[in-house]
Amino acid sequence: MGVPMYRRNWKRLQPSSMGHAMRLLLEYAKEVHNLSVERVADRMGIKHWTLYKYADGGSLPSHLIRPLEHACECPYQYLTRYIAHSGHLMTIAIPTGRKAKAKNINALQSSCTTAIDALLRFAERHISADETLQALTATMEDLAWHRAEVERTDLPELDFGE
Numbered sequence: 001m002g003v004p005m006y007r008r009n010w011k012r013l014q015p016s017s018m019g020h021a022m023r024l025l026l027e028y029a030k031e032v033h034n035l036s037v038e039r040v041a042d043r044m045g046i047k048h049w050t051l052y053k054y055a056d057g058g059s060l061p062s063h064l065i066r067p068l069e070h071a072c073e074c075p076y077q078y079l080t081r082y083i084a085h086s087g088h089l090m091t092i093a094i095p096t097g098r099k100a101k102a103k104n105i106n107a108l109q110s111s112c113t114t115a116i117d118a119l120l121r122f123a124e125r126h127i128s129a130d131e132t133l134q135a136l137t138a139t140m141e142d143l144a145w146h147r148a149e150v151e152r153t154d155l156p157e158l159d160f161g162e
Helices: 020-035 038-042 048-057 062-071 078-086 103-123 129-151
Strands: none
Touching: 020 038, 020 048, 020 062, 020 078, 038 048, 038 062, 062 078, 103 129
């Protein structure tokens, strides 16, 4: 009898450093798209050992941030989000103005529940401030996205096969 596979909720992950953001991107590329570090580096137009060096050091030249995120095919832009969060900014996807589906509302409810649970566990000293902040930030971004969606419902974008 095998151990059940744990499936990560990639959307909920919040990077805690540049190195962590890079590892998340490379792990996403491997787990979701079966892309090795070598293939990611090739897509970026750099040598694989250079990408390994950047990942090990937790630093990356700014002109390689978007190419890395693009090469990993990760929609969550962990590096961009980490940079924004470290500057006390939040990020949200550009809203389309389309009506929310039930699964979007359920995901928002789950996000709110997770944030409140984190606050309660933090108050009881069961989790760290960083873990609590990650949960709160994710929920605040989810709420901001829904707010922007509602705001744009009178001017929805065209649906090109999403």
